[in-house]
Amino acid sequence: MSSRINDAPQPLLEARGLTKHFVTGTALRRYTVRAVQDANLKLYPGRVTALVGESGSGKSTIARMLVRLYEPTSGEILYEGRNILGDKGRKALLEYRSHVQMIFQDPFSSLNPVRRIRAHLERPLLIHGKAKRGKLREQVNELLERVALTPVEEFADKFPHQLSGGQRQRVAIARALAVEPRVILADEPVSMLDVSIRLGILNLMAKLRDEQNIAFLYVTHDIASARYFADETLVMYAGRIVEGGESEQVIQNPKHPYTQLLLSAVPNPEKGLRTGVTEDRGEVPDLTQVGVGCPFAPRCKHVMDICRREMPGVTQLSANRWTRCYLYEDVAERETVAAES
Amino acid sequence: MSSIFTTQSIQKTRSHALDRPLLEVRNLEVEYWTRRGTVRAVDDVSFDIYPNEVVGLAGESGCGKSTIAHAITRLLKPPAYIVGGEIKFAGQDILEMEEDELRGFRWEHVAIVLQSAMNSLNPVLSIREQITDVIRTHRQVSKKEATERARELLQVVGIDPNRINSYPHQLSGGMRQRVVIAIALALNPELIIMDEPTTALDVVVQKQIIQEIQSLRERFGFSILFITHDLSLLVEFSDRIGIMYAGKIVEIAPAAEIFAAPKHPYTERLMNSFPTISGPRQTLMGIPGSPPDLVSPPSGCRFHPRCPVKIEGVCEQISPQLLAIGPNRMAACHLVAEEVADEQQN
Amino acid sequence: MERTETTKSTSPAIPLQSRPINLPGRILGAIFPAWLRGILRNRKAALGVSILTAFVLIGIFAPVIAPVNPTRMIGRPHEAPSAEHLLGTTRQGQDVFAQIVHGTRTSLTVGFLTGTVVMVIAIVMGLTAGYLGGWVDEVLSLITNVALIIPSLPLIIVVSRWIERPGPETIVLVLSLVSWAYGARVLRSQTLVLRNADFVAAARVVGEPAWRIILFEILPNMTSLVVSSWIGAVLYAVLTQAALEFIGLGNPNMVTWGTILFWAQNNAALLTNAWWTFIPPGVCIALVGFSLTLINYGIDEITNPRLRTEAGLSPTPVKKRKAARRTEERLSA
Secondary structure, eight states, X not given: OTTOOOSSOOOSEXXXXXXXXXXXXXXXXXXXXXXXXXXXXXXXXXXXXXXXXXXXXXXXXXXHHHTTSSOOSEEEEEETTEEOTTOOSHHHHHHHHTTEXXXXXOTTTSSOTTSOHHHHHHHHHHHTTOOOTTTHHHHHHHHHHHTTOOSHHHHHTXXXXXXXXXXXXXXXXXXXXXXXXXXXXXXXXXXXSOHHHHHHHHHHHHHHHHHHOOEEEEEESOHHHHHHHOSEEEEXXXXXXXXXXXXXXXXXXXXXXXXHHHHHHSXXXXXXXXXXXXXXXXXXXXXXXXXXXXXXXXXXXXOOHHHHHSOOOOEEEETTEEEOOGGGSOHHHHHHHHHHO | OOHHHHHHHHHHHHTSOTTSOSEEEEEEEEEEXXXXXXXXEEEEEEEEEOTTOEEEEEOOTTSSHHHHHHHHTTOOOTTEEEEEEEEEETTEEGGGOOHHHHHHHBTTTEEEEEGGGGGTSOTTSOHHHHHHHHHHHHSOOOHHHHXXXXXXXXXXXXXXXXXXXXXXXXXXXXXXXXXXXXXXXXTOOSEEEEESTTTTSOHHXXXXXXHHHHXXXXXXXXXXXXXXXOHHHHHHHOSEEEEEETTEEEEEEEHHHHHHOOOSHHHHHHHTTSOOSSSOOOOOOOOSSOOOOTTSOOSSSXXXXXXXXXXXXXXXTSOOOXXXXXXXXXXXXXXXXXXXXXXXXX | OHHHHHHHOSXXXXXXXXXXXXXXXXXXXXXXXXXHHHHHTSHHHHHXXXXXXXXXXXXXXXXXXXXXXXXXXXXXXXXXXXXXXXXOBOTTOOBHHHHHHHHHHHHHHHHHHHHHHHHXXXXXXXXXXXXXXXXXXXXXXHHHHHHHHSOHHHHHHHHHHHSSSOOHHHHHHHHHHHHSHHHHHHHHHHHHHHXXXXXXXXXXXXXXXXXXXIIIXXXXXXXXXXXXXXXXXXXXXHHHHHHHHHTTOSOTTSOOHHHHHHHHXXXXXXXXXXXXXXXXXXXXXXXXXXXXXXXXXXXXXXXXXXXXXXXXXXXXXXXXXXXXHHHHHHHHO
């Protein structure tokens, strides 16, 4: 790996073969939920990577593994090229989280209802030793200013329930910014907000990306917002990342049949009213039942025998564009290889 | 199809002409009496729904759109009270009805599908029991006939009738919402109110369900009041759209016209708050500020604190009236009213 | 309170903030913080708090209210109530009023102390098990479940027999050790819910250590549950203590409500019709129990808005084809 010469900048945070299985059920009947399987992604400074998928596709699980709220079942997480999964203990975690922070979906539950805004922002400063003696108050004010919650003194002493959803999400962003992170994982940061204020939050994050060179992972179910905000888009289905590339390319020219289905279902008045009939009647598979093949195979129009037997590998379509689908790789060649072995 | 249902539906559709509104809402006012003060959640709202028409209501949370849905079916619970206006269904005043009459009216003439409904199915009763419940409450039919009808309804909404004995937890969210739609269709109502029926669902399932509703409407000819915050979806699905802000309708017009040329500044900004998957990729601004707290709504036009084109000295003081600004089109905005007046002079 | 506001006001209710500020109000505000005022606004809770406060005051000022030594013989045996002895005398010629007043102190102290110790154990066990999960949870839950299935009253009786004439301290200890498990279970399950709240995940991401998350993030969000469990524990302790002493398992030389009853029983007060020796302590125990229960009901109503609105706001009940209307009502609720 290290010997490979690459023009591209080194990724700040990288996931390799990240897999998470949850074991649930009773002692008598255990189920394994294959929430995420073999996920690979790279986050670069000053770039937003969107992870798009339906509910239950595993996109939030990836974000939670990356911030080390969940321990991966297997795979590697590399920060600046070093696998950090071996680092145990509170000190190592603190160190890691001073670089990698997270914003949660629901600003109504991600702030503690019994604590003031100021307390939410002071804690990360104190914990990570960023607080300057006698300047804590100013530092909090400065954070609030950065997320445009002014007049700051007024907001600092409020309780979360006294703020609107958008304002709370700004507090959550300020909290993440407090440790001066280089990576922010945003888990559906606008999906609970009113339509008219979503863009305000996305624009704020875009500003942080541009001005502070922060690497963002933008987890969302709204592919249109991914097109708006993200430089690169990854599409996830039932625990697998099935396609990735520059956002505009993925959205204008989707390759994987699932991405195509997803895009055909997005309401899009621009393309004319009441168009596009989807024939699809399928449902997302039960994640305790997904087997070895491609999870989309049961609903796929182009399904082939091999799709049910084995998950396709990555097919590089162009420099920054890839998909995992047999339609784009030389199936015949694979079949013969499989037959020989 | 069992005969009782077909005859019923024919009688229903014949009972009023197609060019007369099925539902007339006039100057509706709904208040919430809360400890913090009185909130006028719906303020002087008027609109019509014609037979076989899909009317959409869009707006952000707290704009009063769901309150209207509940008011039409008289399902409002204290502290919400209807304090003024009229709601007429086929000429009959719903607000005058007694509890007994209402029970015959709801589901029979107007059915409602709520966002939460798919999670409100009784977990310990099978789908069959829940559909036949509704049928047998309103119709004197045997269990067998009701079950037959239930199977038919499942078929109609795209669920395998053999799953009739399933329990809600055995079905996915999308299928449960289909069951709720089947129940809404059970008595062939003339109007179905759908309050965010697909918001909790994934976009692919949403598409499936919307298409299902579309084809059901073509087949049975009911009207729909469709309520959602998702303007793109509404534009695709509705014939006419009303845009609500802070308890008032600020613009109402045919869907295509609203999409092509929104008139009210709020409509325009709201349209511009949705990133699209086609067209140019440009910076969108959303709408600065947040929707007002209706305990103390802004004076004058309720949108003026967030409005980029407000007329100083006018918009803060005078509440604009909903005026006709074209055939079949109305808006409540001083600026638009001026423009229309100018055009008429020229 | 909510009810009266909504149904009576035909004009818009005045928002609380806009009411003119008055100085007495401010002083009152300092004495009664917002949460207490919230509780007192509930009629049941207010009644409960008043009764309980009265008893607490009696306990605190016992030597002032009844300067007579409750253990001294100061009159003839079984004297009926009179101006001199408000509640008469016992068989030993002790003043019953003084005994009740001084007994209040011991009984309430034991009650509150036990309640507090029980809650401390329950919080430590329940929150630790719920938050940490894994094997810690399994071990702590096992201990909790064992403590839960041990029949507590027989155990208390055995222990009390074993330690002869246990004083109040011992009763506190024994009662605490056998009655924390229920609270721990309740708090554990609530912790399991809150543990998955985003603000807990956010605190972890920020780097808060586990003990801080438990004490400062989770615990403050279950205040009402803790308070109501605490009140329940106090109630249980007051009643159990009285019961133990009544059956003679306490130290009969101490003056508590339970021992007053014990002596009354021993001295055949029922047969001799000396009602003043057993009715007053009985009434006191009942009143304290009543007040604690009222407070708990009140807290329940305050924290559960559903109970609050259903009291008066729901429309007239409709009977008729109940079973069939289930589905419709569920779907349109």
